[in-house]
Amino acid sequence: MANYNVTISASGSGPSFMLWQGSGGTSSGAALALLAGDTVSFKKIGTYSGSFVISGFNTGLWTSGSNLTLTTSYQSRTVKSGGTVGFVDALTATAGNKSQTRYFKVGGVEPDLTITDIEDISRENGSTNHAITIAEGTSTTEYDIRTSSYTGSVVGTRSGNGALTVSNIPSAGNSRDYYVTGRVTAANGGSNSASSILSYSVTHQSPGATTGDGGTGTYGIQVLASNGDIVLDVSDRVVVFADYVSGTLSTSETSKNVTLARAGTAVIDMEPITTPIISGVAQRHKILHTSVSGTTLTIQRTSTSSGGGSAQTAPYKFLVVFDPEA
Amino acid sequence: MGYGFQAFSANGAKQLDSDDSTHILYQKHASGTSNAVSGAASQNFKSIAVTVSGFSAVEDLIFIQPTGSATVQAYVMPGSNGFTIFSDTNVTFYWYVMKKVTSLSDPTSGYGIVLYNAAGDVTFNPDILAARIKGRITGSGAVALSGKSLYGLGTFKYFRISASLTPHRGVIQAWVHIWNAARDQVAFGIRTVSPNGVQASSESGLDDGLYIDTSNATTLILEAPDP
Numbered sequence: 001m002a003n004y005n006v007t008i009s010a011s012g013s014g015p016s017f018m019l020w021q022g023s024g025g026t027s028s029g030a031a032l033a034l035l036a037g038d039t040v041s042f043k044k045i046g047t048y049s050g051s052f053v054i055s056g057f058n059t060g061l062w063t064s065g066s067n068l069t070l071t072t073s074y075q076s077r078t079v080k081s082g083g084t085v086g087f088v089d090a091l092t093a094t095a096g097n098k099s100q101t102r103y104f105k106v107g108g109v110e111p112d113l114t115i116t117d118i119e120d121i122s123r124e125n126g127s128t129n130h131a132i133t134i135a136e137g138t139s140t141t142e143y144d145i146r147t148s149s150y151t152g153s154v155v156g157t158r159s160g161n162g163a164l165t166v167s168n169i170p171s172a173g174n175s176r177d178y179y180v181t182g183r184v185t186a187a188n189g190g191s192n193s194a195s196s197i198l199s200y201s202v203t204h205q206s207p208g209a210t211t212g213d214g215g216t217g218t219y220g221i222q223v224l225a226s227n228g229d230i231v232l233d234v235s236d237r238v239v240v241f242a243d244y245v246s247g248t249l250s251t252s253e254t255s256k257n258v259t260l261a262r263a264g265t266a267v268i269d270m271e272p273i274t275t276p277i278i279s280g281v282a283q284r285h286k287i288l289h290t291s292v293s294g295t296t297l298t299i300q301r302t303s304t305s306s307g308g309g310s311a312q313t314a315p316y317k318f319l320v321v322f323d324p325e326a
Numbered sequence: 327m328g329y330g331f332q333a334f335s336a337n338g339a340k341q342l343d344s345d346d347s348t349h350i351l352y353q354k355h356a357s358g359t360s361n362a363v364s365g366a367a368s369q370n371f372k373s374i375a376v377t378v379s380g381f382s383a384v385e386d387l388i389f390i391q392p393t394g395s396a397t398v399q400a401y402v403m404p405g406s407n408g409f410t411i412f413s414d415t416n417v418t419f420y421w422y423v424m425k426k427v428t429s430l431s432d433p434t435s436g437y438g439i440v441l442y443n444a445a446g447d448v449t450f451n452p453d454i455l456a457a458r459i460k461g462r463i464t465g466s467g468a469v470a471l472s473g474k475s476l477y478g479l480g481t482f483k484y485f486r487i488s489a490s491l492t493p494h495r496g497v498i499q500a501w502v503h504i505w506n507a508a509r510d511q512v513a514f515g516i517r518t519v520s521p522n523g524v525q526a527s528s529e530s531g532l533d534d535g536l537y538i539d540t541s542n543a544t545t546l547i548l549e550a551p552d553p
Contacts, residue, residue, distance in 0.1 A: 117490065117494040117495075119369070119497055119518060119521075120486065120488045120496065120497055120499070120518070122485070122486070122499055122515075122516040122517070122518075124466050124515060125465065125466050173540050174540070175486075175538065175540070198490070198494060201488060203485075203486065203499075203516070203538075203540070205465065205466045205515065205516055206465050206466075206540060206541075206542050207465060208463060208464060208465025208466040208467040208514070208542065209463070209464045209465060209467065210461060210462070210463050210464075210467035210468065210469060211461060211462040211463075212460070212461055212469070213335075213459065213460045213461060213471075213549075214335025214336055214337055214339050214341070214459070215335055215336035215337025215338070215339075216336050216337075217335075217336030217337070219336075220333065220334065220335065220336055221333040221341065221342070221439075223438060223439060223452045223456075225452070225453060225454070225455070226435060226453075229455065229551050230458070231452055231453075231454065231455055231456055232333075232341065232342075232450075232452075232456045232458065233458065234335055234336045235335065235336055236335055236341065236456070236458040236459060236460075236549075237335055237339040237341070237458075237459040238339075238341050238342075238351050238352070238456055238457060238458065238459060239351065239352040239387065239424065239457035239459060239546060239548075240348075240349055240350060240351060240352070241350040241351075241352065241385065241426045244384045244385060261348065262348045265462065265544065265546075266462070266479065266481070266544040266545065266546055267481075267544070268387070268404065268479070268480070268481045269404075269481070269482060269483065270383050270384070270404050271383075271404075272403055272404075272482045272483075272484075273484075274403065276484060276487055276498065276537070277487065277498075277522070277523070277524055277535070280524055280525065280526060280527075280531060280534070280535060281524070281534045281535060282487045282489070282524060282534070282535050282536060282537040284487075284537040287484050287537060287539070289483060289484075289539045289541055291541060300541075302537060302538070302539060306534065307530075307531075307533060307534025307535070317383070317384075319384070319385060319387070321352070321387065321546070323459055323462050323546060324339045324340045324341075325339050326334075326335070326337045326338030326339045
């Protein structure tokens with residue numbers, strides 16, 4: 001730990017002059033770099049007898065943020081641990097009608113925050129983790145994965161580049177944002193303070209359901225074409241037409257039920273939107289999704305408008321087929 | 327049912343029913359092999375269009391299977407004169423288009439079982455392939471069958487459009503079929519299909535760009551020979 005001395009001299013009434021002597025930069029770009037535990041000691045000299053104060057202690061750099069009233073003896077302030085490397089603080093000494101400002105900053109090695117983007121992830125139902133890759137980072141930077149925010153709980157850490165399996169995932173059917181921060185430990189010359197880098201999302205897919213074929217047996221119908229290909233077999237279920245529906249969701253509708261001619265199982269959007277992003281805006285008012293239960297087809301959208309736009313109608317054309325089960 | 331014909335699968339699923347005018351099977355209208363997708367890469371799907379004579383966007387079903395032996399992800403968007411296949415792999419695709427049997431020509435072979443309903447419409451044609459379901463998947467799942475004969479339904483549903491602040495950008499995710507290299511398994515799940523999600527210049531732009539729908543999609547898996 002280093003100690004730096006600052007002496008402020010002022011003399012005369014008013015005073016007639018004031019001078020900052022010792023440590024401190026004269027501009028933010030020339031700020032004196034300090035490390036955690038370093039101290040800076042301040043005292044006054046000269047004949048000026050009025051109030052003599054140093055203000056501007058920011059707790060982003062110092063352990064105390066209160067002003068310091070100078071005396072003729074040194075009084076010290078200590079640099080906090082965990083400050084963000086590069087954070088600059090301006091201290092101003094004021095004596096009567098005179099003042100001077102000097103700059104100090106959190107020193108140390110800065111984390112490399114220029115890692116490659118991490119794509120959003122979709123995980124199969126039942127997963128318990130997700131994997132990401134840190135690329136184009138630096139080996140001395142510790143990359144933390146956090147939940148909730150850039151200051152949230154750390155759920156995974158990796159030094160430098162490479163793969164990282166994070167044993168954290170949202171519950172089935174939900175998404176969660178993860179936040180990546182970077183820091184350099186004191187052992188590597190850093191402040192160990194975390195800096196924000198980027199976020200990504202993980203979606204845990206809903207439970208799926210798989211139904212097999214028409215079963216196995218030794219009786220039933222098997223039809224062969226002339227070339228020997230099986231046209232229909234006892235182990236098959238068959239696709240049956242249910243209905244074709246077309247219409248429009250009104251400007252106020254985000255959901256609509258349509259009664260089908262017969263029960264349906266699977267729905268095919270016959271005119272899905274092919275340009276889902278226009279001018280940087282997801283066309284969510286045009287992106288439709290469906291569910292079918294018996295003869296009720298439910299058509300839904302997440303919004304009646306794109307971001308900031310007015311409500312719009314949404315035409316639809318859906319083909320519904322039926323998968324007969326026993 | 328006082329007369330007529332019914333057939334059931336081994337586990338009791340109704341296949342044919344001459345007495346139910348709404349039980350209209352899907353059978354083969356056309357089949358073929360597409361041109362190869364080009365320029366595709368992982369998480370960056372590219373497309374190839376297929377034009378089908380007599381295609382009807384109000385009833386026709388599309389089923390596809392990739393050729394070759396790579397693991398392939400793909401989905402289909404129907405169109406007015408056919409369909410477009412999107413894939414992460416530069417391969418050709420076998421395809422089938424199925425129509426309601428009532429929209430197809432009558433059988434001509436002169437043998438086999440032909441089924442009619444009370445109106446005299448053919449409701450089963452023994453000359454052409456029926457849409458033979460080997461599995462149905464709602465949400466994530468997989469269907470396996472020995473051999474290379476599994477086809478996935480041509481259906482499409484967006485799952486998520488994400489947004490990131492510039493210089494990063496979001497992605498587009500959708501429900502896709504995933505064939506294994508042996509072609510004896512087809513899975514269904516959510517994958518990133520495009521790296522061209524929203525690139526936002528502000529926090530509000532992030533909100534505008536985002537879309538997500540966590541509801542499950544449903545697909546059908548068919549068995550069919552090579553076209």
